[in-house]
Amino acid sequence: MGQVPHYMIIGNGRVARHFCHYLSLLKIPFSHWHRPDPPARLKPLLRDATHVLALINDQAIDPFITEHLQASPAIKVHFSGALVSQMAYGAHPLMTFNTGFYTLDKYQSIPFVVDTTAPDFTTLLPGLPNHHVKLAPELKAKYHAMCVLSGNFSCLLWQKFFSALESEFHLPAKTGYTYLRQQTENLLTDYVSAFTGPLARGDVATIQKNLAALKCYPFQQIYQSFVNLKEKIS
Numbered sequence: 001m002g003q004v005p006h007y008m009i010i011g012n013g014r015v016a017r018h019f020c021h022y023l024s025l026l027k028i029p030f031s032h033w034h035r036p037d038p039p040a041r042l043k044p045l046l047r048d049a050t051h052v053l054a055l056i057n058d059q060a061i062d063p064f065i066t067e068h069l070q071a072s073p074a075i076k077v078h079f080s081g082a083l084v085s086q087m088a089y090g091a092h093p094l095m096t097f098n099t100g101f102y103t104l105d106k107y108q109s110i111p112f113v114v115d116t117t118a119p120d121f122t123t124l125l126p127g128l129p130n131h132h133v134k135l136a137p138e139l140k141a142k143y144h145a146m147c148v149l150s151g152n153f154s155c156l157l158w159q160k161f162f163s164a165l166e167s168e169f170h171l172p173a174k175t176g177y178t179y180l181r182q183q184t185e186n187l188l189t190d191y192v193s194a195f196t197g198p199l200a201r202g203d204v205a206t207i208q209k210n211l212a213a214l215k216c217y218p219f220q221q222i223y224q225s226f227v228n229l230k231e232k233i234s
């Protein structure tokens with residue numbers, strides 16, 4: 001029988017709090033340390049740890065390991081999608097984490113994108129039933145840029161849409177929910193055919209009208225850059 005894992009989570013930001021919650025739901029024992037805790041508390045906690053998850057800012061991960069974790073034989077893991085570290089294995093949960101917790105089912109459905117240099121998943125993150133795929137470290141920068149473009153930047157566009165519905169058109173934000181849901185469903189059903197609208201139709205007159213309506217808004221530049229992009233990729 002293998003060793004019973006004991007996780008130690010470092011950090012108390014969005015991801016660290018979510019993973020403390022997930023481990024609790026899975027009834028996997030863990031300890032937790034974050035910056036306001038006395039550094040002297042780290043050493044005794046580390047003695048029991050088989051796995052240390054450094055769930056802190058990307059730039060802080062290697063310096064933190066150098067300063068505090070080098071003597072520990074525990075397996076060190078970080079969750080950054082962009083960082084390639086010689087000190088910790090990367091396992092990126094392909095998900096967005098905000099302040100509210102998720103259900104056990106949702107946590108279990110999160111795929112992990114794991115460095116090809118990492119040990120097998122049951123050694124890396126024992127007890128986690130999640131699906132995982134492997135990615136070469138040299139591809140991480142581009143992979144993460146794609147995650148940011150699709151997930152984070154589209155969020156900015158939807159935020160702008162919902163706030164404009166409320167503040168400029170005096171309509172409830174929820175008027176747009178069905179549109180968002182269907183756009184998401186269409187992407188999930190067949191992402192290749194999901195793109196519609198004047199750019200998909202080549203409707204130049206409507207595109208010009210849209211651009212004119214956005215004059216003086218920073219979003220005009222975003223619209224124009226999508227027009228340029230579409231020309232390049234068509």
Ligand SMILES: NC(=O)c1ccc[n+]([C@@H]2O[C@H](COP(=O)([O-])OP(=O)(O)OC[C@H]3O[C@@H](n4cnc5c(N)ncnc54)[C@H](OP(=O)(O)O)[C@@H]3O)[C@@H](O)[C@H]2O)c1
Pocket residue numbers: 011012013014015016034035036055056057058060064078079080081082092093094095096097098
């Ligand atoms: N949020 C997401 O959706 C998401 C998704 C996938 C992966 N990730 C990855 O998960 C990791 C954590 O991201 P997050 O969103 O949870 O960030 P976050 O909410 O901004 O939290 C960052 C945490 O790092 C701590 N920290 C920063 N510098 C530190 C240092 N020098 N020493 C010790 N602790 C330090 C902060 O402590 P203080 O509170 O004391 O400042 C805070 O607890 C990152 O590697 C990120 O790339 C995030």
